Amino acid sequence: MTTTLKNKHDAILAAALDLFADNGFHCAPISQVAAMAGVGVGSIYRYFKDKDELVHAVFAKVDDSLLQSITTSKDPTLSGRCEFIHLVTALIHYLDTHPQEYKFFEQYYNSPYGLENKRAKFLQENIADKSNPFLNIFSDNKNCLRQDLTLPVYLAMTFGPVSFLLRESLSGLVTLDEAMIQQTAEASWNAIKA
Amino acid sequence: MTTTLKNKHDAILAAALDLFADNGFHCAPISQVAAMAGVGVGSIYRYFKDKDELVHAVFAKVDDSLLQSITTSKDPTLSGRCEFIHLVTALIHYLDTHPQEYKFFEQYYNSPYGLENKRAKFLQENIADKSNPFLNIFSDNKNCLRQDLTLPVYLAMTFGPVSFLLRESLSGLVTLDEAMIQQTAEASWNAIKA
DNA sequence: CCTAGCGGAATGAACGTTCAGTCAGTTTCT
DNA sequence: AGAAACTGACTGAACGTTCATTCCGCTAGG
Known part of the structure; x- marks a missing residue:
């Protein structure tokens, strides 16, 4: 639902921030972002068109x-x-x-x-x-x-x-x-x- | 010869500098460095143990x-x-x-x-x-x-x-x-x- | 029972690295 | 001197890995 959706959205952003900051963009695979966010890999692509869009969103x-x-x-x-x-x-x-x-x-x-x-x-x-x-x-x-x-x-x-x-x-x-x-x-x- | 060897060594360093500077380390594949240096891919590994060593040498x-x-x-x-x-x-x-x-x-x-x-x-x-x-x-x-x-x-x-x-x-x-x-x-x- | 949201195996592209073969130059043999 | 054998720098196709992205089966809410 909307709350769940919002939470996953934010969880992905938070995980991406941490991993991008610590490892750099190219050493932070989407799979790792998904794992840290407690989310399936595919779900990230429900919220963000591709990795670039995720980076810009962060x-x-x-x-x-x-x-x-x-x-x-x-x-x-x-x-x-x-x-x-x-x-x-x-x-x-x-x-x-x-x-x-x-x-x-x-x-x-x-x-x-x-x-x-x-x-x-x-x-x-x-x-x-x-x-x-x-x-x-x-x-x-x-x-x-x-x-x-x-x-x-x-x-x-x-x-x-x-x-x-x-x-x-x-x-x-x-x-x-x-x-x-x-x-x-x-x-x-x-x-x-x- | 020694001169040839030195030249290839320097050519690789020069090409690596340009490509690393312009594209970043992870967007400058060894294959591209080799191409710009006018050298075979494998030759780079004769002069440098791996990509990391090349980076440090540059x-x-x-x-x-x-x-x-x-x-x-x-x-x-x-x-x-x-x-x-x-x-x-x-x-x-x-x-x-x-x-x-x-x-x-x-x-x-x-x-x-x-x-x-x-x-x-x-x-x-x-x-x-x-x-x-x-x-x-x-x-x-x-x-x-x-x-x-x-x-x-x-x-x-x-x-x-x-x-x-x-x-x-x-x-x-x-x-x-x-x-x-x-x-x-x-x-x-x-x-x-x- | 249906459907929207979800997960993760599957996919294909790209990468670093390897290695067996090539060849120019050098040495050894006749 | 000429030929044959050797040497090692050089190459790039091939390998294994990693990644972004896709896709299909599953699950839970209505």
């Missing part, structure tokens, strides 16, 4: 929950600097405490799967739509930021260090504590502030 | 040429800030003009293949050996740098933005020009300077 779900988690923690009374640091630390916290999601993102964006989405996000970013809170900060605080830098540099100085640190953390090479996260966010701000 | 070669290209361009008379910016711009230039090498690095480090090497590099970094010129800058300019930041944060603020920008450049979302590269290097320095 991305859509994970992307959605990340965006929600980041945007809900926003506080509009803060200064630009505080808002920025708050947002960066929230992002790092979310991804560091959701390693499966982060590992999936890395896999996805570094594969042909993610290219179209990446392009779409970037175009979104250029028109500064409301779905990316960082872009609002950049445009709301133009006077606090170095004017000679272009948007790609803002993005590089913001997301580059985040991505780098999270990778090291996931590899077990670094343990992220409150201080290190705070320092990274501050350093990012120092990199782009006027 | 990495060793690429890693070596990157390190050489970066270190030879070093100028010890410069100030810490200039030296840092010089090194960062050299790194970006090399990787942006060697997209196959960069794409291979990304693939390699984001896969089980790269984990051990990554760990090894990181441990090397902690003992500040001479093979990584960035570490020398960090240790030679302690007084110019923010003392509250730890090494992982230095590394994140240095390599994170580089990695981010190169990815955008390779995706065709950004065209890196001299100004943008310079600005990124400067911003990285501003992030970590005292």
